[in-house]
Amino acid sequence: KKTVPWVDVDDDDKSRKTPLKRNNDMVNVHDQHHSARKSKKARHSYLSMSDLPSENGDASSSNHSRRRSSGTAGPSASSTPRLIALQEQRRQLPIAQGKDALIEEIRNNDVTVLLGETGSGKTTQVPQYILESGLAENGQIAVTQPRKVAATSLATRVSTEQQTPLGSTVGYSVRFDERSSSSTRIKYMTDGMIVRELLSDPLLNKYSVVIVDEAHERTLRTDLLIANLKTIQKQRNRPRDEKGKGNADKMSPLKIVVMSATLDAEKFSKFYHNAKILYVKGRQHPVKIYHSASSQPDYVDAAMRTFFQIHTDQPPGDVLIFLPGQEDIESLENSIKLFANQLPCDTMDVLICPMYAAQAPGQNAKVFTQTPTNTRKCILATNIAETSITIPGVKYVIDTGKSKEKRYLARDSGGGFDTLLTKDITKSSAMQRAGRAGREGSGVCFRLYTEDAFNSMELSAEPEILRVSLTASILQLKCLGQDLEELDLMDKPDFDSIISALKTLWLLGALDNNKKLTPLGRQMASFPLEPPHARSIIASQAFACTAEVLNIIAVLSSSSKLFVDVSTFRDEIATARQKFRHPAGDHLTILNAFRAYEEVADSESKSARREWCRKHFLNERALLEAKEIREQLRQVCARAGIDWKATCGENEDPVIRSLGHGLTMNSAFLQPDGSYRQTMGQSIVKIHPGSVLCDKKVPAIIYDELIYTNQIYARGVSSILKSFFVTHAALNQRNA
Ligand code: CDP
Numbered sequence: 001k002k003t004v005p006w007v008d009v010d011d012d013d014k015s016r017k018t019p020l021k022r023n024n025d026m027v028n029v030h031d032q033h034h035s036a037r038k039s040k041k042a043r044h045s046y047l048s049m050s051d052l053p054s055e056n057g058d059a060s061s062s063n064h065s066r067r068r069s070s071g072t073a074g075p076s077a078s079s080t081p082r083l084i085a086l087q088e089q090r091r092q093l094p095i096a097q098g099k100d101a102l103i104e105e106i107r108n109n110d111v112t113v114l115l116g117e118t119g120s121g122k123t124t125q126v127p128q129y130i131l132e133s134g135l136a137e138n139g140q141i142a143v144t145q146p147r148k149v150a151a152t153s154l155a156t157r158v159s160t161e162q163q164t165p166l167g168s169t170v171g172y173s174v175r176f177d178e179r180s181s182s183s184t185r186i187k188y189m190t191d192g193m194i195v196r197e198l199l200s201d202p203l204l205n206k207y208s209v210v211i212v213d214e215a216h217e218r219t220l221r222t223d224l225l226i227a228n229l230k231t232i233q234k235q236r237n238r239p240r241d242e243k244g245k246g247n248a249d250k251m252s253p254l255k256i257v258v259m260s261a262t263l264d265a266e267k268f269s270k271f272y273h274n275a276k277i278l279y280v281k282g283r284q285h286p287v288k289i290y291h292s293a294s295s296q297p298d299y300v301d302a303a304m305r306t307f308f309q310i311h312t313d314q315p316p317g318d319v320l321i322f323l324p325g326q327e328d329i330e331s332l333e334n335s336i337k338l339f340a341n342q343l344p345c346d347t348m349d350v351l352i353c354p355m356y357a358a359q360a361p362g363q364n365a366k367v368f369t370q371t372p373t374n375t376r377k378c379i380l381a382t383n384i385a386e387t388s389i390t391i392p393g394v395k396y397v398i399d400t401g402k403s404k405e406k407r408y409l410a411r412d413s414g415g416g417f418d419t420l421l422t423k424d425i426t427k428s429s430a431m432q433r434a435g436r437a438g439r440e441g442s443g444v445c446f447r448l449y450t451e452d453a454f455n456s457m458e459l460s461a462e463p464e465i466l467r468v469s470l471t472a473s474i475l476q477l478k479c480l481g482q483d484l485e486e487l488d489l490m491d492k493p494d495f496d497s498i499i500s501a502l503k504t505l506w507l508l509g510a511l512d513n514n515k516k517l518t519p520l521g522r523q524m525a526s527f528p529l530e531p532p533h534a535r536s537i538i539a540s541q542a543f544a545c546t547a548e549v550l551n552i553i554a555v556l557s558s559s560s561k562l563f564v565d566v567s568t569f570r571d572e573i574a575t576a577r578q579k580f581r582h583p584a585g586d587h588l589t590i591l592n593a594f595r596a597y598e599e600v601a602d603s604e605s606k607s608a609r610r611e612w613c614r615k616h617f618l619n620e621r622a623l624l625e626a627k628e629i630r631e632q633l634r635q636v637c638a639r640a641g642i643d644w645k646a647t648c649g650e651n652e653d654p655v656i657r658s659l660g661h662g663l664t665m666n667s668a669f670l671q672p673d674g675s676y677r678q679t680m681g682q683s684i685v686k687i688h689p690g691s692v693l694c695d696k697k698v699p700a701i702i703y704d705e706l707i708y709t710n711q712i713y714a715r716g717v718s719s720i721l722k723s724f725f726v727t728h729a730a731l732n733q734r735n736a
């Protein structure tokens with residue numbers, strides 16, 4: 001087999017071109033120190049051994065805090081060896097040494113910015129310290145995460161540490177799933193969920209501390225949260241006599257903690273009136289970095305070859321491979337499995353653990369379990385393993401240098417669209433990825449790109465607010481009586497992107513001609529869905545086909561794809577799925593598959609059901625999740641007075657019409673030359689090869705999304721009558 005040629009870049013001269021002092025000093029506390037000194041405005045402190053009592057002193061201080069905590073929900077010195085080991089592990093985390101100093105700072109400041117290497121214990125420990133210190137006596141502690149998987153897995157871990165069942169003291173809240181109760185004190189939640197909570201609790205009175213975690217990722221929701229927290233805190237922390245009469249007494253002060261894994265803490269500090277920045281010193285071991293000597297366009301293949309180079313030549317230690325997305329992960333998983341079976345029998349076994357955001361809860365547990373003897377774990381992950389989740393045992397990192405980035409291409413015509421493209425990562429991501437190899441001892445990172453490529457990478461990613469569609473957020477803010485244009489944001493979005501979102505909302509009937517929220521818009525916002533999907537459900541009421549539309553939207557909202565696509569089985573897949581195919585397109589095909597599954601599910605055993613899905617190349621995980629989502633959506637419908645049982649029976653035309661109301665801007669007409677042209681923009685779009693309508697020519701189509709690769713593909717396509725758009729436009733004008 002061919003091997004990948006490597007260049008050793010551990011050489012001071014060359015690396016001086018990079019922002020790093022030395023390539024093998026990943027997140028270097030001295031660099032942070034340096035940048036801290038440069039700034040006169042922000043206040044800085046270090047939470048490290050040197051600031052605190054000696055080892056003896058430390059031991060007694062941690063005993064002391066444990067004693068103090070035993071009265072509250074804190075863990076009692078407990079029984080099983082596993083729990084004792086767990087508590088010992090907690091005490092060994094770098095952040096444990098700064099615990100008392102950290103709590104003092106949070107006590108004395110409204111806003112604290114906490115910076116620390118991944119794995120130092122920020123996310124799991126800080127909420128527990130706050131709980132044990134009594135700083136959150138009047139409310140809950142919210143810990144926000146950009147990703148659902150991180151929120152649920154962290155809640156599971158921390159509830160184990162607290163020795164309480166998940167959903168009691170420690171819970172989580174993510175879209176379509178919640179585990180919490182009236183006794184919940186620490187709640188891990190996605191940033192999207194807490195922004196939604198503003199609708200029912202505009203001052204977030206339920207929480208006395210909000211921890212904005214992974215703030216460096218600068219997701220759109222995190223930015224909206226950071227902006228809102230600033231005004232909320234101003235209102236809640238006003239001196240008592242200044243607070244107006246009425247409910248002012250009920251308002252308790254709010255503490256904000258912003259946590260970040262990368263170096264750009266200054267920006268958060270400045271935004272919050274020069275809030276104090278605290279640093280946790282980590283325990284980063286040296287990581288030796290190799291760049292590939294030439295570029296590797298087929299990075300999946302290069303990753304596979306590099307893995308086997310490590311596996312056959314290098315001492316034990318787990319391997320973490322960073323890939324852009326689920327498809328690449330699945331394809332690499334297959335090829336590694338194939339070759340691992342052909343190795344001589346004296347080689348170590350390989351245990352593959354995939355890890356990506358769309359995985360069902362619980363699926364990634366394998367990653368955290370101890371590697372069996374004579375086995376090498378190979379973790380295939382997206383950038384979820386970059387900072388949000390720490391995986392123990394990793395000694396080798398293979399970095400493809402790629403990640404998927406969502407970007408909205410706003411068009412002046414209003415027909416903008418989201419793209420999800422595989423892109424080069426940033427320097428700061430590359431550093432984070434390499435750092436994963438040095439958590440428990442010295443490690444090695446193999447970068448599947450040249451050193452020149454590294455040097456020309458962007459320093460850090462652009463905040464999401466500058467590159468994603470703002471439609472859903474603008475609608476949510478309108479419900480709060482806020483305008484995105486007027487919000488005090490860390491970065492202001494482009495004008496084009498705001499206009500495009502306003503146009504979409506107007507087309508959907510959520511805003512009137514004066515950009516004012518309509519009752520329809522308010523109703524749309526009550527669904528935890530993108531506005532077009534919410535609009536389709538509301539439209540289905542008039543067509544009496546809500547049952548069908550809910551089925552389709554539930555499948556589309558599931559975090560994994562229903563139709564499994566394995567290129568080696570393309571013909572078998574087509575034959576197996578033949579019976580679901582609907583001539584009107586993908587939406588009704590989904591409906592057929594979901595219905596067929598439910599029939600099997602009603603009458604067959606669990607294993608028969610699984611076998612049926614396997615035979616038809618359907619992803620049962622997606623179907624199970626869709627059933628749960630449908631249940632949630634039914635409840636929202638019931639609250640909105642929409643009869644979710646209404647069904648249109650055999651004639652499914654109303655289903656397409658309902659979907660059309662939501663997807664008006666996602667439509668295209670057939671051109672005389674056989675291509676399709678967007679109705680809201682000028683782009684030529686092609687029907688995706690995976691679509692039922694792929695080689696069909698129908699006069700007009702609606703689609704779920706456009707995917708931009710070498711050309712613009714429409715995915716999730718249905719045929720619709722051209723006349724629909726004429727009547728629809730006329731109706732909209734009359735209503736506006
Ligand atoms: O937030 P930060 O990256 O600073 O660290 P953390 O997420 O609090 O993780 C601290 C340590 O807890 C990690 O080094 C892991 O060893 C451990 N951990 C775990 O074993 N399982 C989890 N699900 C989460 C954390």
Ligand code: MG
Nearest residue numbers: 122123387388
């Ligand atoms: Mg963390």
